[in-house]
Amino acid sequence: MDLIFIIGAGNAQITSNPIINLAIVYLPLALLILYGQKLQTWLITNDLSKTVGRLKEMRDKSRQETIDHITEGIDNKEETIKRLDSFLEYFTIMPVDLDPAGVINKLDHIMTSRDMRMKSEIKQLFPDLDELKANSVENVIEIATSFNFVYKIVRHFYLVGKKTNNFILLAQLQMIIPFLMLQADALNQAMTTFKKNQPVGDAIGPMIVGKLMLQHEKHDIAVDTVYAESDISGRKAILVTAKGPAGTVGQPGNAVQELIQKENPSLLIMIDAALRLEGEKTGEVAEGIGAAIGGIGVDKFKIEEAATNNNIPVYAIVIKQTLVEAISIMTKDIAESVDSVHDIINRIIDERTKPNDKVIIVGVGNTIGVIQ
Amino acid sequence: MSLPIMGAPDKKQKKLTVYTIEECINCKKPTKREFKDGDLVHKILDKCKDCDNNIMISLIYGEEIKKKKN
Structure with a gap:
């Protein structure tokens, strides 16, 4: 067959025979207009079935x-x-x-x-x-x-x-x-x-506070939640976290509420894992204000209410990670943020409180694989 | 066949090997080894050979094995 390609202004011919041209160009076009969506539906259904x-x-x-x-x-x-x-x-x-x-x-x-x-x-x-x-x-x-x-x-x-x-x-x-x-x-x-009871990325909060709790007496304060008292730069630090090494997040809301009533602290510091945005680095540490705690909202509500009623500023320190990293084995970048967060805690306490003040420090997250 | 209209997640999953870092409480000498069942962060292990203080597991983390270039 003698194929002639003529590409002109709005005039495209594939062969010299106008009937065949019609069949080759316009028939598939008409079929796609009429059945295009059905074809797409079929493709998507096929993909979804896999x-x-x-x-x-x-x-x-x-x-x-x-x-x-x-x-x-x-x-x-x-x-x-x-x-x-x-x-x-x-x-x-x-x-x-x-x-x-x-x-x-x-x-x-x-x-x-x-x-x-x-x-x-x-x-x-x-x-x-x-x-x-x-x-x-x-x-x-x-x-x-x-x-x-x-x-x-x-x-x-x-x-x-x-x-x-x-x-x-x-x-x-x-x-x-x-x-x-x-x-x-x-x-x-x-x-x-x-x-395997290995620490997950979300365990970074309990790991940071857990390290500060070592060699201090632990007391139960709420379901699966413990606290210990320590001294940081001449201030009374009340350290709160879920009770490890079992995989639990405890009840930090109830614990903080009770401790605020009992101790009347001048500052509340919360440390938690936070979801990072694409482009941000895993293990990056950021500071902010507010209750750093996820979940359904019950604990966050209790902490915010207790802090507001008692006029206690809430400082947040977060360690950035993805959702996958938060629930799978802790990566090196996250694990190595412990010391830098301790430095930030010390700086905040030095700058924002006076000697003999009381500070509550809460390590939020699933404490799997971490002993306090 | 999928339609490339919204992209797809990164299918290259990182394979992580889990390591345990042991550290002497006093001389802070770290030792890195592969994770064993029963390892827990802040668990006290044996005595340090150098200073006879306790050795504690300071970190447990997953790290990607980098392939050596020939």
Whole structure:
């Protein structure tokens, strides 16, 4: 066939035969206009089906790893696996917030009940476990539950989109999938770390304060939370953190509330891991003002309220890291920030308080793998 | 096939090896070794050979193994 290419102003011909030109140029154009979205939907569905499959694999792997971890040296494996599967389906119903007054107390009550129930059921299921292993089991079950939840939500929207042939729904799901997969990868890495009781990036707060607590007498102040008294530059330093080396965040809100009432400090310093922005360096230390504490908001509320009512300034020191780094093995950059944060604490105390003042220093985070 | 409309996460996962840093409480001499089960930050271990004070685990962290160039 004699092919002639003529590219002129708005006049593109592929062959000399106008009928064939029409078929080659305009037919696919018309098909794309009419069925383009269907083609795109098919491509997205295909892509999502692979992702859902990958998430299912990860979910099954996390379930199996959890089973292997918790049934180690246990005779009645079948009963344990049955209970584990019911744990994976546990849910928490958030309190109604149509009338927001008092919602924090309700939230506190629900979250405390949830934690207590989980702890007591694990204790019932494995009465001979020591505290460290029981906490490790609890953390590993929570990771497997999160995996199960992420998988089920993604699968739900994928199936609804596919069933209703909803391009917009599928496209939206495809857009957030990279972020969900990042979280799934983070959970995957967290599983190994929590099983071995290794410190995670989030443990940097308890590690910094824990080092100051060494060789001082520790006292229980709230559930899974301890405090110790020390002397820093002639000031009474009251050091608060979750009780390690088990994987717990404790109840810093209750602890700070009680200590503020009891000690009437002149300053509150909070140290925590903070999510870094892209472009920022992991392990970078930053100072600021306000309650440096994440979570659902109950502890933050209690600390802010106690500090405001007693007119106590709240200083924050944060150690930057990504979400993945916060829940997987602590990296060298994060671990090596301990000494620089100690220098900042000393400087703040010297500059902002007078001798004989009282200062509360709180190390916020999951204290897994860290002894105080 | 995926549509390149929103990018994708970095698939190059860093492989970290976990190390334990032991340090004498007195002479601060650090020793680096691979992590063993049961290692915990601030755990007291043996006595220091040089000054007979306690050795403590000061840090546990993951570090990327750098491939040696031939």
